[in-house]
Amino acid sequence: MLSMAQEVSIDLGARSYRIVIGGGLLAEPTSYEGLPRASAALIVSNTTVAPLYAAALRKALTGRYSKIYELQLPDGEEHKSWQILQRIFDVLLEQGCDRKTVLFALGGGVVGDMTGFAAASYMRGVPFVQVPTTLLSQVDSSVGGKTGINHPLGKNMVGAFYQPQRVVCDLDVLATLPAREFSAGLAEVIKYGPIADMDFFDWLERSMDDLMAHESAALARAVRRSCEIKAAVVGEDERESGLRAVLNFGHTFGHAIEAGMGYGVWLHGEGVAAGMVMAAELSRRLGLVDEIFVERLVSLIRRAGLPTHGPILDDKNNAWRYLQLMRGDKKSEAGEIRFVLIESPGKAVVRSAPDGLVSEVIDACCR
Amino acid sequence: MLSMAQEVSIDLGARSYRIVIGGGLLAEPTSYEGLPRASAALIVSNTTVAPLYAAALRKALTGRYSKIYELQLPDGEEHKSWQILQRIFDVLLEQGCDRKTVLFALGGGVVGDMTGFAAASYMRGVPFVQVPTTLLSQVDSSVGGKTGINHPLGKNMVGAFYQPQRVVCDLDVLATLPAREFSAGLAEVIKYGPIADMDFFDWLERSMDDLMAHESAALARAVRRSCEIKAAVVGEDERESGLRAVLNFGHTFGHAIEAGMGYGVWLHGEGVAAGMVMAAELSRRLGLVDEIFVERLVSLIRRAGLPTHGPILDDKNNAWRYLQLMRGDKKSEAGEIRFVLIESPGKAVVRSAPDGLVSEVIDACCR
Known part of the structure; x- marks a missing residue:
C-alpha cells in the first residue's frame, strides 16, 4: 500500500x-x-x-x-x-x-x-x-x-x-523469493549491525523470527535501516577510497568461497555469512572483540538459515587456497589482503593480518 | 627540449x-x-x-x-x-x-x-x-x-x-606521422577557430604553411591553443549536456561520411573537414554567416591537405542516405538531428534544420 x-x-x-x-x-x-x-x-x-x-x-x-x-x-x-x-x-x-x-x-x-x-x-x-x-x-x-x-x-x-x-x-x-535466496539477503542485513549499529543488531535478534515469517512491518524496518546505513556510508565515500570498504565485512572470505566453489554453487549471501563468522573470529583472535560477540553473530546467522562455516576448498591445503584466492581480490593492494574486521561491536576497521593467524582462523572455521 | x-x-x-x-x-x-x-x-x-x-x-x-x-x-x-x-x-x-x-x-x-x-x-x-x-x-x-x-x-x-x-x-x-594523418589532425585544429576564436583562425591562415612544414613553434602554438579551447569548453560541460556539443562542429556530417563509407576509408579528420564545409554552408543558407566566411574556411581546409567536399554515399538518393545516417547519431534526440552551426564567426550554436534545406546542402557539397 x-x-x-x-x-x-x-x-x-x-x-x-x-x-x-x-x-x-x-x-x-x-x-x-x-x-x-x-x-x-x-x-x-x-x-x-x-x-x-x-x-x-x-x-x-x-x-x-x-x-x-x-x-x-x-x-x-x-x-x-x-x-x-x-x-x-x-x-x-x-x-x-x-x-x-x-x-x-x-x-x-x-x-x-x-x-x-x-x-x-x-x-x-x-x-x-x-x-x-x-x-x-x-x-x-x-x-x-x-x-x-x-x-x-x-x-x-x-x-x-x-x-x-x-x-x-x-x-x-x-x-x-525462494527461501534460500531470502536467507542470502538476510546475510547483508545482519552485516549492518556489527559494522555500524548494534541497536539494529539487538533488534534483529528480537525480530529474526518475524523476518523469517516475512512479517511486513519487520521487513520494512530491516530494508529501511539497511538502506539508511548503506546510504550514510556511500554518502561519505562514493568511490570506495576508504570508509566504504567497511560494507565488505565478510566479503573477503566470502568472495574466496564463491570463487573457490565455482560461482553459483554458494550464493553470495551464503559466502558472506560464513565470511562474517571468519572475519569475526579473526577479529577475536586479534583481541578486538570477545567470544560472546562472535557467538551472538554465529547464532543470528544460523537463525537466518545461513551457513556458519566455510567450505573446504582444497583437501590438501585449504588455508593456502583461501589465501591465494583472497590475494586476487579487488581490495587487495600489491598482494596484501585487506580484511574488514570488527574493532568493537558496531564499528569496523580495514586492516591486514598475519598469514599465520588467518590460516588458523580458516582451519577453525571451515568444515 | x-x-x-x-x-x-x-x-x-x-x-x-x-x-x-x-x-x-x-x-x-x-x-x-x-x-x-x-x-x-x-x-x-x-x-x-x-x-x-x-x-x-x-x-x-x-x-x-x-x-x-x-x-x-x-x-x-x-x-x-x-x-x-x-x-x-x-x-x-x-x-x-x-x-x-x-x-x-x-x-x-x-x-x-x-x-x-x-x-x-x-x-x-x-x-x-x-x-x-x-x-x-x-x-x-x-x-x-x-x-x-x-x-x-x-x-x-x-x-x-x-x-x-x-x-x-x-x-x-x-x-x-604520415602526411595524411597529420592533415586529419589539422581538421580538428581548424575547427576551434569558427566555434571559439577567430583570432586563432586568422593566425592559422597566416601559419598554415609553417604547420604543414612541421615548424616547431607553430606546432606548439597550434596544439596549445587547441587544448586551451577544448579545456575551457570541457570545464564548462564535462558530460556533454549542452555547451560541449559545439566541439562537434563538422562531426554530424563527418560521422555520416565515416559510417557511410565504412569506418577507416575516410579518416575521422577528413570526414570532419568535409563536414565543417557542409555545416558552414548550412549556416550560410540559414542566414547566419556570409559567403566570405565559408570561402575562407574552405580555403584553409584545402591548404591543410583536406577534402572540401563530401563523398557520394548513395548514387540514387545521396541526401536521403546522409539524413538516415545522421538520425542514428548519438547527438540526435528522438530522431531529430542536432547540427553544430556557426552563429557568427567564432561562435557556435546547436540547433536543428529543415530536412529540405539540409538535403540541398548535401547536394551542393558532395561529389
Whole structure:
C-alpha cells in the first residue's frame, strides 16, 4: 500500500537519489514520478522475474514513455558476462534509443549490476532505475552505484560507479523469493549491525523470527535501516577510497568461497555469512572483540538459515587456497589482503593480518 | 627540449589534470612527476607505435613503477571493439594488477579511447595517462575524458566520461606521422577557430604553411591553443549536456561520411573537414554567416591537405542516405538531428534544420 511507503535519501550532490520502500510500489505509477523525461524506456529483466512482474512494471510506466521495450536476460551469475551485456546494447541500438532513454533494472543483483553498467556505458551514460526483486538487491546491491560484470578471471572486475535515478523496493515481491535466496539477503542485513549499529543488531535478534515469517512491518524496518546505513556510508565515500570498504565485512572470505566453489554453487549471501563468522573470529583472535560477540553473530546467522562455516576448498591445503584466492581480490593492494574486521561491536576497521593467524582462523572455521 | 614545455590546466575540481606540451617530453621522466603512486603500470600501445616509442616510455617510467607491463593492440579503427578491449582486462588480471595500477595510452585516438575506457572500467576505475602520438589525439581526443569503443551498430556507442591524470603531448613524435594523418589532425585544429576564436583562425591562415612544414613553434602554438579551447569548453560541460556539443562542429556530417563509407576509408579528420564545409554552408543558407566566411574556411581546409567536399554515399538518393545516417547519431534526440552551426564567426550554436534545406546542402557539397 502506497500510504505505507517509506523513503531513504542518498545524498551525493548532483547524483542524489531516493529509495522508496513499501508494499505494492512496483505497480504504482507514482513510484516513478519525477524521473527524467524521455521518449523511450527499456525494461531489462531475466527469464525468471519477467513473467512475474514485467507486465505490471510496463503498465505502471505507460503514459510516462511513448515506447517501452523489454529484454529478458538468462538468469544466473554465470551470465553476468560481456556477451550477455552486449544484448542490452544491441536492443538499444536496434531500436534507435537516444541518450535520454531510461533503463529499468527489474530483478536481483545480476540484472541490477548489468543494467547499471549498460546505463553507465551506453552513449557514455543514460539514466537508470533499480527495481530490485530480491532481498539482497533491496538492502545492498541496488544502493550505492556499484555496477559491473564478471571477467573469466574474477568477479565484478569490469564495471563503473554509476548512480541510479531511483530505487523502488517493493516488499510484496519478496513473497515469491525462494527461501534460500531470502536467507542470502538476510546475510547483508545482519552485516549492518556489527559494522555500524548494534541497536539494529539487538533488534534483529528480537525480530529474526518475524523476518523469517516475512512479517511486513519487520521487513520494512530491516530494508529501511539497511538502506539508511548503506546510504550514510556511500554518502561519505562514493568511490570506495576508504570508509566504504567497511560494507565488505565478510566479503573477503566470502568472495574466496564463491570463487573457490565455482560461482553459483554458494550464493553470495551464503559466502558472506560464513565470511562474517571468519572475519569475526579473526577479529577475536586479534583481541578486538570477545567470544560472546562472535557467538551472538554465529547464532543470528544460523537463525537466518545461513551457513556458519566455510567450505573446504582444497583437501590438501585449504588455508593456502583461501589465501591465494583472497590475494586476487579487488581490495587487495600489491598482494596484501585487506580484511574488514570488527574493532568493537558496531564499528569496523580495514586492516591486514598475519598469514599465520588467518590460516588458523580458516582451519577453525571451515568444515 | 624540456625547457620549452608548455602547460594547459584542465579545471574539473577533483578530476583536474594537466596537459604538458613540448619536444621530447615522452622520454623525459619529469613529464610523469606527481602521478599517483602504484607498484605497477601497463603501457597500452599498438603494433605501429610500440616499436617506435614504447621502449622510450618504459625507460622514462622505470624507477617510478616496480613492474611495467606492455600490451600491443592491433592498429586501426576496426579494432576499437569489445573483443580487443578485453585483451587489456586479460593482461591486467593475468598479472594480478590491483586498483592502483596506472594505465598509459601510447598511441592515437583509438588506443587512447580504448585504454581510457579500460581504465574507467577495470575494478570500476584505475588512473590513466594519455601519451598521444598523433596530432588528432593531441589536440582533441586525449583531452576531455571521452573514452569508449565502437559497436557493430555505431561508433563510440559504448564508453565512459573518464578523465586522465595527465596528458603528455610530445611534439617530436609528430615527425613520424604520415602526411595524411597529420592533415586529419589539422581538421580538428581548424575547427576551434569558427566555434571559439577567430583570432586563432586568422593566425592559422597566416601559419598554415609553417604547420604543414612541421615548424616547431607553430606546432606548439597550434596544439596549445587547441587544448586551451577544448579545456575551457570541457570545464564548462564535462558530460556533454549542452555547451560541449559545439566541439562537434563538422562531426554530424563527418560521422555520416565515416559510417557511410565504412569506418577507416575516410579518416575521422577528413570526414570532419568535409563536414565543417557542409555545416558552414548550412549556416550560410540559414542566414547566419556570409559567403566570405565559408570561402575562407574552405580555403584553409584545402591548404591543410583536406577534402572540401563530401563523398557520394548513395548514387540514387545521396541526401536521403546522409539524413538516415545522421538520425542514428548519438547527438540526435528522438530522431531529430542536432547540427553544430556557426552563429557568427567564432561562435557556435546547436540547433536543428529543415530536412529540405539540409538535403540541398548535401547536394551542393558532395561529389
